[in-house]
Amino acid sequence: xxxxxxxxxxxxxxxRTNYLxxxxxxxxxxxxxxxxxxxxxxxxxxxxxxxxxxxxxxIVFGLKLEAVKYASLFYLGLFTRLSSLLIGKFYEIPVVFxxxxxxxxxxxxxxxxxxxxxxxxxxxxxxxNLFGMNDSSSLYQANEEELxxxxxxxxxxxxxxxxxxxxxxxxxxxxxxLIGISLWT
Numbered sequence: 001x002x003x004x005x006x007x008x009x010x011x012x013x014x015x016r017t018n019y020l021x022x023x024x025x026x027x028x029x030x031x032x033x034x035x036x037x038x039x040x041x042x043x044x045x046x047x048x049x050x051x052x053x054x055x056x057x058x059i060v061f062g063l064k065l066e067a068v069k070y071a072s073l074f075y076l077g078l079f080t081r082l083s084s085l086l087i088g089k090f091y092e093i094p095v096v097f098x099x100x101x102x103x104x105x106x107x108x109x110x111x112x113x114x115x116x117x118x119x120x121x122x123x124x125x126x127x128x129n130l131f132g133m134n135d136s137s138s139l140y141q142a143n144e145e146e147l148x149x150x151x152x153x154x155x156x157x158x159x160x161x162x163x164x165x166x167x168x169x170x171x172x173x174x175x176x177x178l179i180g181i182s183l184w185t
Contacts, residue, residue: 022099022110024117031096031114031122038091045084052077069182076178083171090163092129096122097151112144130154 056074059065099111115122127136130150142150 022104022107024110024114027096027099027110027114028118031094031118031125034091034095035125038087041087042084045080045087049077049081049084052080069184072178072181076175076182079171079174079178083166086159086163086166088129089159092159093151093154094122094125094129097126097147098155100148100151101155115144115147126151 052073056070056077059070059073096111096114099107100115102108102111123140127139130136131139139147139150
């Protein structure tokens with residue numbers, strides 16, 4: 001891997017389509033990378049959140065110790081699990097569908113081509129995010145224009161921007177404060 005690929009792999013918010021001419025290969029790489037980071041963050045939130053709960057309950061109920069630092073572990077777990085809700089909204093609409101609303105005409109054309117080529121894979125991902133276990137037959141039966149209309153109202157709120165702001169300006173400081181409380185007291 002060259003330097004640019006290393007940087008792109010380490011930073012999930014950067015996409016190759018911003019720097020290169022979009023193609024089916026770059027969109028496929030971007031789609032797979034988005035799936036990877038979504039699963040990674042969901043699992044990390046699950047492990048940290050429930051791990052903090054388990055440690056807190058073992059200390060409080062198993063060892064019969066009570067202190068502010070142990071309560072901060074409980075709050076860390078609670079805060080992490082609540083923050084995991086935002087992960088679902090952050091990755092709700094895959095970037096391939098977000099590209100349909102771009103002003104870059106070549107990106108829109110390549111994204112439409114990618115959706116036609118990999119229709120089952122991308123619609124399966126979108127259906128799982130939008131409908132969950134409910135009936136998603138309307139999504140699978142929709143043509144391109146209907147698909148854009150289904151997605152359009154879901155993109156009214158800027159979840160990508162809100163997720164980045166929340167992560168860097170709320171989650172990271174609160175986690176450091178809670179960890180600091182548990183270590184300092």
